[in-house]
Amino acid sequence: MSGQVSDKPGAAAGKQVGVGLIGFGTIGRGVVKVLRENAAVIEKRLGFPLRMVRIADLDTKTDRGIPLDGIQFDADAKGLIADPRVDIVIELIGGYDVPRRLILESIAAGKHVTTANKALLALHGKEIFAAAAKAGLDVGFEASVCGGIPLLRALREGLAANQIESVFGILNGTTNFVLTQMEATGEPFESVLKRAQDLGYAEADPTFDVEGIDAAHKLALLATMAFGAELTFKEIPTQGIRGLLPIDFEQAAEFGYRIKLLGVARSHKLGGQSGGQADGREQLEVHVRPTMIPASSLLAKVDGAMNAVVVRGNAVGPTLYYGAGAGEMPTASAVVSDLMEIAREIARGGRGPVSPMSFLAEHIAPMPFVAEEELVGRAYLRMLAKDQPGVLGRITTALGAEGVGIASVVQRGQAGAEGGAVPVIVLTHPTRRAGLARAIARLAKLGDLVGDVRVLEIEEGV
């Protein structure tokens, strides 16, 4: 230990720090496993043991399949919070209101907290961090974004000297698994999702993942830590992966791209050019959507349920962090690493010196958003056109009329296919979104199309 005398129970006892777990599900079981299986290495790094002393869960019946010797296990969360043997409370029950209450009660009881609950933090983070700061307590949440990848520490400490220019990546393993499978098999979304559910990669209700909400929760936290931007996930334009067709993956490959559900947060200096200027005025570009990225980029190689995030700093340039973004043991790895950091502070009788959101609270404020229509980039357009004479000409003319340059046009299938309608794919040159939107409105008026135009943005700089 640091040799300092401590005023906290764990270190007052002098020999160990006690943790209590609320919510004994998959991740909770992983935490118990890591604390036991890695007890020796944890003590060699910490200098003292880290002990699970108590677990609370409404379900005390189900056998979790691991020994709980020496651990008190009941349904009494309040009792756990009040238990003097508990220095750190681990919240792993999920949801919003109940964990919010339990975490605030833990802080009120003088207990440090760790959580993997990104949804909670994306909604109530400000309140929770303020309460903890006031009480001189720590809140660990590395596990809440990209599971086992030590990404938040990188933003908070490893890259602290940088003006962050952008943070973007694959923030959700379920959707990346589905996209990878759709690309590999050519199967439609529904059947691949079904298989992902059978394999346990997707929930019975996959809405949070598939609609991009989980990624938006994480991106909101990342944007605050990267730019000091105060925002909630509800402010993030979010598009899920439903509606992608096998043809989109085929065409992406032909054009040299892959399709990933990308969460992007980028700082724009006023004047438009990218690259944050912390002491100047800047605008925030932020969105979650299926995106085409160059097949040659590192991010494009991230397959299956894995996560990867690129962080660009004005000094360090691009950096990338890759690993398992979810799962019992990877998530537990992050939770227990947080416990160790907090335990060190308990042992020295203080709290972590680093601001949890990287910027001091007084420097976290709402940031103006970039107007989407001002963004410039290449785009992929997929439409179903009636097989009529001159249809391709009318489509390209409509695009040109709004200044949308065309890099490539592909008409798929044979005349008469799909009831006289054929898929038409357009790859544009870099174009302002406003012009693209007007062009798409024009296309709708032509009367040549069946259904809507599907747009996929292209990110080159990944």
Add this chain to the structure above:
Amino acid sequence: MSGQVSDKPGAAAGKQVGVGLIGFGTIGRGVVKVLRENAAVIEKRLGFPLRMVRIADLDTKTDRGIPLDGIQFDADAKGLIADPRVDIVIELIGGYDVPRRLILESIAAGKHVTTANKALLALHGKEIFAAAAKAGLDVGFEASVCGGIPLLRALREGLAANQIESVFGILNGTTNFVLTQMEATGEPFESVLKRAQDLGYAEADPTFDVEGIDAAHKLALLATMAFGAELTFKEIPTQGIRGLLPIDFEQAAEFGYRIKLLGVARSHKLGGQSGGQADGREQLEVHVRPTMIPASSLLAKVDGAMNAVVVRGNAVGPTLYYGAGAGEMPTASAVVSDLMEIAREIARGGRGPVSPMSFLAEHIAPMPFVAEEELVGRAYLRMLAKDQPGVLGRITTALGAEGVGIASVVQRGQAGAEGGAVPVIVLTHPTRRAGLARAIARLAKLGDLVGDVRVLEIEEGV
């Protein structure tokens, strides 16, 4: 700040922490730039400013091309160390003896230290860390391994809950640039190296990089932080990239591999199977050498002067960290991030609670090495065989006689080429190195070969 009263000058002054720089070369200039250009964001994260107050370098004449307003600049390193305005001394002069002395003098003077000098730490780290610990001071060295990538923090904190199973990767940008160019252009080593020197990617004397010594320095530090293994770079079997031929890259591509200079540190449980058991007996596999890795792996996509390292933990599984491993601004990013971490501790009047080498000093000890000949893996063999009847048969027979299974044999070129000798490439099945060594001895006795057999190990698990 943490609200605690401090006994250190910087925080006693209450409003800033002062840093002094010894060694005003490229990296030093980057540090001055980052401190000035990012002053606003640094203060928003820190809560107080970080000021460069003094610089010492024997060369005070050369114009570094940046304003030094308010910074005292002379050749007086001793004066800098003694200067009460200096809370943290940055050592960036390189070499061994002089920086060692200056760092120990700084510690004796009660100053925290940061350095980017991996060679120094690989040789004198133990002595320096012990002195700092005794004095209650911090030594920051994130910049010493893989430049701007916050890799050491990941090992020390983000993955602290794990038993590390392996750490391996591309630790040297110069050699990765050369290998990438050789592969892309088909040119021989010497001409590519020459171009790398012209472009500033390689030193005039490239020995440290090309022979793998720089990578071994870094790997020694990584092995200590990952496994608590006490070792010096001199104990690491190290092989450089000289002697690789264009044909090796062509064949690697044909077999689905790429060639990278890989630093590998892996823990073997006794009994042979991989995966560290911190409380059990383990052996260390450690080496730096050109290695064939699957072209489909993320590591294989790391091109040019970039670095990337894979860290496998028993809970988190594989994680990867990618970024610029060298250069003025990326390295400065790591130095200044260290300064910020130390400045926080100065402000609270303490020192960092984390053991610099991740394990407490008393748990860092020599670790037995795995006997190389016991390792099992696939290998690539390149030899020049006299074009004589039955030569391929004799080669394959010699290999088979030592139990070396053959996955593929390729005879290149035409009869009569290269003075009657033709290149023969063999890809083996997984084989014990001992048997491979005996087989190669047999080949030498055949009298069919011109020159030696070149062996490249293959790492599948990357």
